Amino acid sequence: MSTPLAADARLARFAVSRSRRRRDAIARASILAGTVIALIPLVLIVYYLLRKGLGAWSVNFFTTDPTGNTFFGSSGIGGIKSAILGTIEIVALASAIAVPVGVGVAVWLVEYGRASWFAHTVRFFVDVLTGVPSIVFGLFIYIVLIVGTGSTYAGYKGSVALSLLMLPIVIRSAEVVLLLVPASLRESALALGAPRWRVIFNIVLPTALPGMLTGVLLAIARAAGETAPLLFTAAFTQNTNFNLGGFMNSLPVQIYKDVTSPTTAVVNRAWGAALTLVVMILLLNLIARLISRRSRLA
């Protein structure tokens, strides 16, 4: 039989010491503080975007092109229609270039190149490409496609610059996801007598699709927000343009131009455009999530 005293003594042996309680409290508090500090700018960005951006929004804002006329207050400056459409066109073409090429490179790296020296070289250069500042891509396209050909700015040249920027993001994210596809699936498909290309198209890619979509979206979001590669490739124009061979407006460039304007109404338009850009990317994200959820259930 244990006396109450013996039970107390046993309890004392297993009790949490005071110094450990204190260290635990300090650690918890500092982690919480870090989280709050990280949240502050995030919340502020959303707050300012909504407060200043929503004020600029109106039906006119989305349905008219910017006029460049800033002398008659907010009524005369026009909206951002050409910038929205320009961004959609430029980024769509950039994705059409970067996504197939990037997924192709990733498939090659995972399914064929594996640990060969060439695959290692490719991975190294992809990593280098990830670290290249975006303005360098713009400069490169400017030298090659504009100075090099003796021609002028065009929307598609902006797309090419953005696709270069997207490529390493698409490759790296797709590679990671493809590596996650269990080897046993490839094996069982091969053991059924499927040729390797069929295994890749019918088993590996569908299994990796939701994950790859996330990577592609990340790349699109990144590209849609870039100003530097577009400044001297797609340039700037006020008019809506459906011809990718001509000058083309885009949201980031419009924001860049507007925010440096001395007219308050024009600066407000920049806020409205910024909010539009964020909402567009958010919508794209939601749509992609819906699609990938549906495809996984099927």
Place this chain on the structure above:
Amino acid sequence: MTPIRPTSEVTDVEPDSGLDRQEQRSSDTARDGLTEEPVHERSTRRITGVRTQPAANGAAGIDAKAGVSVKLEQLRAFYGSAEQVKGIDLEFRANEVTAIIGPSGCGKSTMVRCINRMHEEIPGARAEGRVLLEDFDVYDPSVDVVAVRRAVGMVFQKPNPFPTMSIFDNVAAGLRLSSRGRGDLRGKVESALRGAGLWDEVAERLDEPGAGLSGGQQQRLCIARSLAVDPEVILMDEPCSALDPIATLKIEELIDQLKRRVTIVIVTHNMQQAARVADRTAFMLDGRLVEVGPTQEIFTKPGDPRTEDYVTGKFG
């Protein structure tokens, strides 16, 4: 008994060429009705895509069984420079179940993976020697690996249905992936699911994801998947090691039925399982075959003292 048509089935072309497809389709529809066709109806051996003289296969057609024998001759398998299978001569008889037993790492799985040339899918792995399907060396340079794998199906340790596909699509996958998804696909899928004893459980929900089934059902789905491409040999690499005893029992009953249609090679760690399902048992040790014989004999009066030590639990 229908007379065998030895030459009509022999294809002398690439598996994806139009001619072969045509021939394949007609022969498949002839063979695969809704009911399991009688064994003698199945004409022998089309190692599709393999360039052979019709006469060579015609001779093989005489025995008219559904499965074929597999013979290993001085088979050696390597991972890089490490030799895992060190020269094995062994025959798996047609329409029998042969169990491979032996301690972990003795090369059982590696040896089995050489039969359908899956071994070489591992980077740095290679094999030497001959693996004869009937009289046909699957390592012959003219052989199409893809065709070999259609003739020799495989069931893996863990059930691995394709996660993006429904039950139906999983079974149809082998046919579709090898460009044979035409004709009576539904009939073929049903016949494969019946063959794997799964039809009654899934008939009402063929469109549901294959990954939603229980572990034992998933493994039978994988067996149905490999049956659908109409193989002559099925290799099973510890097919029950991830399953509970009841699911294991079902698979074992299934193996007993399947041997009428195919030759079965089963790798197992479970000696009771080998005793229950196998007609013959082979004991391997350190990459070599110690002995092979009727299961009863291997377990009661083995010829080699090492076999006796292993089956009585003295090591391994």
